[in-house]
Amino acid sequence: MKTVSVEHAVRIIPDGASLMIGGFMGVGTPERLIDELVRQQKRNLTVIANDTALPGRGIGKLINAKLVSRTIASHIGLNPETQKQMIEGAMAVDLVPQGTLIERIRAGGAGLGGVLTPTGVGTVVAEGKQSIDLDGRTYLVEPALKADFALIGAFLADYIGNLSYALTARNFNPVIATAGATTIVCAEHIVPVGLIAPDNVITPAALVDYLVANG
């Protein structure tokens, strides 16, 4: 684990990278990393996240700046700019049921090939997908998802990178922390080792590659 400036952290990310980004309607999104991605004008990004927040907030800032060429998300309904770019064909959007999306990411991070889920059977979500009958029930085969980078918004990070989260800002964060080839963390507070009790560590430091320093 290395502690780096936000500028350095984003320099590591090349144009065209795939990014899993934590947050739910912007809550729990590492806002400083987003702002720096916009400042450095990283282009042609693939974003994998629950949603694209609102225009001007969280992932919405990347969409506004037209830095995203593909989005994989469960909901874009509260961001008209995402819908506009999708309809104009400027950005590809794959809509995935929320429970399927998080399980595909979990599978990716856990070394599994994918998951079997009943969600989506009998709907357009099933089109073109393999299905399997098991114990009298039909399941879709949903492949695992991984990304080049996982961008995490934590509440507490200790000096070696153990993380904990606050209330509903946890959401996708601990799951995507397992599924990015490189994991970059922004935390609300950076605290001495030992201050997060072992039982309260949600993301082990072993999963964290870069911690963005304050300032």
Added chain:
Amino acid sequence: MEAQEIIARRIARELKAGMLVNLGIGIPTLVAAYIPKDLPIFFQSENGLIGTGPIPEEGMADPFLTDAGGRPVTAVPGACTFDSAMSFALIRGGHVDVTVLGALQVDASGLLANWMIPGKMVPGMGGAMDLVTGAKRVIIAMQHTAKGKPKIMNKCSLPLTSARRIDLLVTEMAVIAFPEGRATLLESGPGISVEQVIATTEAKLAIPNKVPQMMI
């Protein structure tokens, strides 16, 4: 009384002590306002909270305590928070007793369309497909018609949400259940006759001998 209030009040009567309940956005959210204060019910928000409480008083909002729409909420005693994988294990795994969701259309067999209008409105399904597939009981809250046009159809013209049928449909004009995949009128709305329900419903309804008016 406004249509939305009739629907929310009627659905509130379906919720019992000890239930874990997920409310969707729109009319479903209003249901929480009509639960008796001493009734121990926990509301789940799919962004990772059981024990969602009312909107905080002014100046008391926490940016990290929000509902699935990103709006500030409070948490009741006994509340807990968790990540999205746990949230959908609860939902898909059959641990949520009741989900109340909005709808665009419901068909005569109880199939639901509530997440997109091709070419017009493509917000994404969010958690709706998982909720309908996995919750123990699915209750739909919707206005009976849209600009005078029926929303309870022979067959949904819009993309379906799940292959799983809903359990109960509550509108301001009717309460409809789907025993054996057949739309059956259980109650008519306040001041609404059975004939008025039939006239505003495209789907053929099974009509029992006695159809009481909704108690709200």
